[in-house]
Amino acid sequence: MRSMLLRFRYLLSAACGAMILIGGSTASSAAGCANLPSHGDLKNALTMANDGINLTLNNQMWGTIVSDDGTVCAVAFTGDDNLQSQWLASRVISAQKANTANSLSLGNNSGGANAGLALSTANLWAAVQPGGSLFGLQFSNPVDPAVAYAGPSNRFGMKNDPMVGKRVGGINVFGGGLALYSSDGRRLGGVGVSGDTSCRDHMVAWETRHNLMLDFVTAGVSGDADRPDNIIFDTSNGFGHPNCLDAGAEGAAAVALTPVP
Numbered sequence: 132m133r134s135m136l137l138r139f140r141y142l143l144s145a146a147c148g149a150m151i152l153i154g155g156s157t158a159s160s161a162a163g164c165a166n167l168p169s170h171g172d173l174k175n176a177l178t179m180a181n182d183g184i185n186l187t188l189n190n191q192m193w194g195t196i197v198s199d200d201g202t203v204c205a206v207a208f209t210g211d212d213n214l215q216s217q218w219l220a221s222r223v224i225s226a227q228k229a230n231t232a233n234s235l236s237l238g239n240n241s242g243g244a245n246a247g248l249a250l251s252t253a254n255l256w257a258a259v260q261p262g263g264s265l266f267g268l269q270f271s272n273p274v275d276p277a278v279a280y281a282g283p284s285n286r287f288g289m290k291n292d293p294m295v296g297k298r299v300g301g302i303n304v305f306g307g308g309l310a311l312y313s314s315d316g317r318r319l320g321g322v323g324v325s326g327d328t329s330c331r332d333h334m335v336a337w338e339t340r341h342n343l344m345l346d347f348v349t350a351g352v353s354g355d356a357d358r359p360d361n362i363i364f365d366t367s368n369g370f371g372h373p374n375c376l377d378a379g380a381e382g383a384a385a386v387a388l389t390p391v392p
Contacts, residue, residue, distance in 0.1 A: 164204035164205075166319055167196055167205070167345075170205040170206075171290075176194075176343045177192060177324065179342055186331045186377060187331075188327050188328060188331065192326035193217060193221040193225040193326050194207050194336075194339060195323045197230050198320040202296065206222065206289075206295065208222070213287045221326040222325075224325040226279070226294055226299045227300075227301030227308075228332075228336070229321040230323070231321070232308035232310045232321040232322070233318070236310035236318055237249075238317050238318035239312075239316025239317065240316065246350075249310045249312070251306070251336075252323075253308075253361075254363065255370075258370070263369075269304045274299055274300050275297075278297045279299050306332050306334075307323055307324045307329055309322055309333075309360060310360070311343070312347040312348050313345065315347075316349055322345075329375060330375035331381075337361070337388045338389060347392055348391045353370075357390035358385075359391065
């Protein structure tokens with residue numbers, strides 16, 4: 132029931148936003164943070180997702196949404212305190228993950244044989260290992276420290292987080308980042324989650340995206356049509372990712388993630 136109410140709330144918000152944009156907008160002017168969930172929507176979706184994934188550490192989390200051009204739209208956290216309840220380093224890592232998934236996934240309107248192909252950050256781990264086809268990728272687009280560490284810490288994770296409205300950049304190559312897709316297959320941006328093992332980060336990000344109703348993914352590399360950009364617990368796979376702390380529990384949780392629409 133709580134999930135249904137949250138999804139209805141976001142659907143209503145998105146509909147109102149679309150009404151405001153009708154009239155003078157082109158596809159490009161309608162894109163960006165105005166097309167994406169609010170800080171409150173992200174915080175609610177992240178909290179509900181974090182409460183629902185039970186593995187080993189079960190830490191509190193940071194979450195970030197970026198738009199399709201990499202602009203940070205919202206940063207939120209779970210727990211009671213933005214400096215004490217979760218790993219502080221994970222604030223920037225969550226933004227890095229969101230940027231990565233957004234920038235390495237395609238929209239269905241992109242054309243070509245791989246239109247709509249979504250890559251999660253979990254899908255990048257194997258390829259960046261020494262000898263891998265993407266070795267060094269993680270160093271190619273560094274985080275901008277002037278954006279990542281600006282402003283007073285009492286704004287971290289708030290509606291006016293200092294990263295909001297700016298491009299933080301960064302490439303992350305372990306679980307926790309997913310591209311965001313609208314019902315027409317357009318890539319709207321990315322969501323990143325960090326604060327636990329990379330395995331659980333991926334799963335919390337997955338359910339966060341589902342709660343935000345932006346999980347209309349049509350293509351990926353997982354081999355599972357119901358979960359196209361899911362984590363692959365097989366390091367011999369070119370898109371694989373290692374287990375973290377409990378292989379059995381992590382594998383079971385991965386195949387139980389909510390299917391895409």
